[in-house]
Amino acid sequence: MRHRHRDRARQLRRDQTPAEARLWSRLRGRELDGAKFRRQFPIGPYIADFVCLPARLIIEADGGQHGDQTARDEARTRWLESRGYQVLRFWNHDILTDTDTVMNVIAEALHWALHPENTR
Numbered sequence: 303m304r305h306r307h308r309d310r311a312r313q314l315r316r317d318q319t320p321a322e323a324r325l326w327s328r329l330r331g332r333e334l335d336g337a338k339f340r341r342q343f344p345i346g347p348y349i350a351d352f353v354c355l356p357a358r359l360i361i362e363a364d365g366g367q368h369g370d371q372t373a374r375d376e377a378r379t380r381w382l383e384s385r386g387y388q389v390l391r392f393w394n395h396d397i398l399t400d401t402d403t404v405m406n407v408i409a410e411a412l413h414w415a416l417h418p419e420n421t422r
Contacts, residue, residue, distance in 0.1 A: 321398050337416065346381065354415075357411075358386050361390050361408060363397055364392065364393055
């Protein structure tokens with residue numbers, strides 16, 4: 303199973319959507335609060351689109367197919383959250399048309415995850 307997840311993750315990295323490519327161009331290279339992100343990273347039975355392991359922050363880029371699988375997505379999110387991850391989901395359309403706003407939301411979540419001492 304582990305090899306199957308690894309191979310599937312590699313395939314997803316090769317076949318990324320335009321929205322995933324846009325996000326990856328903004329997340330890679332530690333340009334966001336110095337955080338290292340990984341893309342199409344296996345976590346348990348799932349493959350996260352993007353994850354910052356030290357912040358335990360997962361970013362999911364959802365296309366139209368996710369409108370029909372909300373129950374499955376909710377179960378996936380609950381499972382990941384039960385393991386200490388925060389999951390942010392964005393529609394592909396929003397990633398492509400309002401990238402700066404999406405990046406601001408990610409940056410804020412990342413900041414609070416990496417610097418919890420700054421909470422009120």
